[in-house]
Amino acid sequence: METKMIGNKIAEARKKLNISQAQLAESLFISAQAVGKWERGESMPDITTLNRLAVILGVDLNYFSENFQPVASEMATVESMVKQSDELLSGKQNLPDNAGKKLSWDMSRGNWVDADFSGLKNLHEKFSSSNMQRCKFIGSDLSGLLLKRNNVDSCDFSGSDISNSRIQGSNLGKNIFKECSLKETEFSGSNIDRCDFTDANFTGTEFSKNNIYGCDFTGANFTGVVVKSGGFSGVVIKSGGLEKNTIANAVWNHTSFIDIQIADIVFVGTLQDCYFENCAFTRVTFQNATLINTFFKNNKKLKRIWFIECKADRITYEFLKQGNADLTGITLITQ
Missing domain, CATH: 1.10.260.40 (lambda repressor-like DNA-binding domains)
Structure with missing residues (x-):
């Protein structure tokens, strides 16, 4: 405007x-x-x-x-x-x-810089194709929001409700989503770079064909999440829950899983240069997965992991062996 x-x-x-x-x-x-x-x-x-x-x-x-x-x-x-x-x-x-009552207002195709929308309620308007930089949405009601082909950089959404929203084909960089509700939200075809999702709630969220880089998910709750392809690189998932999720054809690079309960989940895809430390595994399956240079340290119940038609390089194989994992179902990758 x-x-x-x-x-x-x-x-x-x-x-x-x-x-x-x-x-x-x-x-x-x-x-x-x-x-x-x-x-x-x-x-x-x-x-x-x-x-x-x-x-x-x-x-x-x-x-x-x-x-x-x-x-x-x-x-x-x-x-x-x-x-x-x-x-x-x-x-x-x-x-x-x-x-x-909520007035009709089309926020799309705008250029929003240093705007403060904090505390707004019932803000369901569409911000499609907008550029947003250094904006504040702290404690706002953004449920049902549509972000499509947006550039969102260095914005603060702390404590906001972004549930049941759709984030499609957008670039999200260095944003803060601390303690946000992202329940039943769809992320698709987006680049998500160095965002802070500390203590966020992702229950029922779907990730499809996203590229996620350097994001912090410390304390985040992942329950009933669906991941359909896409890549996770330099991501930290720590002190939260990773349960009852479906992960298909995702690529994990330099991703750390630390101090979390991993339960009722199937990993399908590639894990390279990843790190599992102080994790507890319950009914976890790696199926048609490839594990390369992936480190397992001080984890509980590695014996309860099922490997089905998986491949692993020598160093990953030895980490699992030292942790008394059942190596049945793993084929050693030889150079």
Whole structure:
């Protein structure tokens, strides 16, 4: 959105209501100078303030978008709008019944830099094809969100609800998802680079054809997760749960599994330069898997791992042997 365009629309709506910048500022509990900066295009109100502006100015939130086309039958007369505004400003009129409801707002194809959306609730709008840098969504309700062909860099989603969302064909880099709910969310065809998923909840989440690099999943809960192909490189999965998951044709490189319970899971794919330490295995199967230079240290119940039609290089084979694993079903790779 263009800052100048929004400023012009604020000024236009304010003048139609015949109210001053000072009166508008008073109703928003801000300074008249702040309103002046908006109207001159020197700054822009955040999304929460835009919601309040829409109510006070008697416009739909979409009025502030570039391609908004008003419907003639829905436009009130200037006199009626002035009266409503005066009553709102004087406190004589309550907010309309729909003031607390989610207004329709298309956030797609935008360029959002250093925006703060923290604490917003019921924010189900689509941000498709948007560029977001250093934005804050701390403690926000983003459930049901669609991110498609997005670039999201250095944003903070800590404590937010991103459940039942779809993240498709996007680039996510250096974002913070600490203590987020990502239940039943679909990640597909995306590049996820150096993101922090500490203590996040991935119950029922699906990963399909993603490339995941250098992410930290310490304390994260993976239950009922489905992984369909894709790659995991430099990932840390520590002190969480990895249970009842389906992993098919994934490639794991330089990935560490530390201090976690691994249960009711089938690994299908390739594990290279991976590390299992202080893990407990229960009903774990490696099937049609290839294990290369993969290290097992101080793990419990290696005997309970089943290997079916697997291949392993010499060093991995010896690690498993020293841990008293049942090597039946493993073919040694020879050079």
